[in-house]
Amino acid sequence: MPKxxxxxxxxVVVRWSPRTLYSQIFPEPVACDRFLSSVCTMIWHVNHDLGVTFAENRAPLIAQYPxxxxxxxxWETRWWDMFSGTIPETEAAIEALHAAGVPQYGLxxxxxxxFEGTMAMSPAFKRLADIVVSGREGMIKPDPRIYALTC
Known part of the structure; x- marks a missing residue:
């Protein structure tokens, strides 16, 4: 049994992909791919994970692509449309570990x-004793400092 x-x-616990939203906005797959690879890119999104607000992060992008x-x-106003549900197998594993008394955490x-809205998506999150959130800490995985903080 793990410690x-x-x-x-x-x-891992919830399914998230910008494509879930942007395929609704850009029904043509090529246009969706182009937008996600050249405008709202994952490199741009990393700033949200580092703690930059949506408003601060979008301003220069809108200036560049009015x-x-x-x-x-x-990206902000329809954020929740990027989710397509929970992952039942993970939720079941969290519940089984909880029943076995294994301490569980999040990173x-x-x-x-x-963060708060995401936590409302699954009751399994209530089984985690604590969750380290990169946007609160100003560092992201795979920075070794966030793993040290988590431990």
């Missing part, structure tokens, strides 16, 4: 602005 378990959140203002703003790259 403790540390869970990630995105795509024609995409509405789509860029959707996630996530904006502090979206």
């Amino acid at each position: 403790a378990v540390i869970w990630d959140v995105g795509n 024609e995409y203002r509405e789509q860029i703003e959707a 996630t790259n996530m904006s502090d602005e979206t």
Whole structure:
């Protein structure tokens, strides 16, 4: 039996992908791919995970791509449309470990602005004794400092 378990959140407990939202905005797959690879990129999004607010992070991007203002703003205004549910197998594992008395924690790259809403998506999150959130700490995985802090 493990002494403790540390869970990630995105795509471990809940399914998250910007494509889930942006395929609704850009029904043509090529246009969706182009937007996510050149405008709202994962490199740009990392700033949210580091603690930069959505408002602060989008301002320079809108200045650079004013024609995409509405789509860029959707990263925040339609944030929850990027989720497609929980992962039942993970929720079951969290419950089984809880029943066995194994301490469980979380470590996630996530904006502090979206943390509480994300935690409401699954009752399994209540089984975690604590969660380290990159947006609160100003550092992200794989920075060794966030792992040290988590431990």
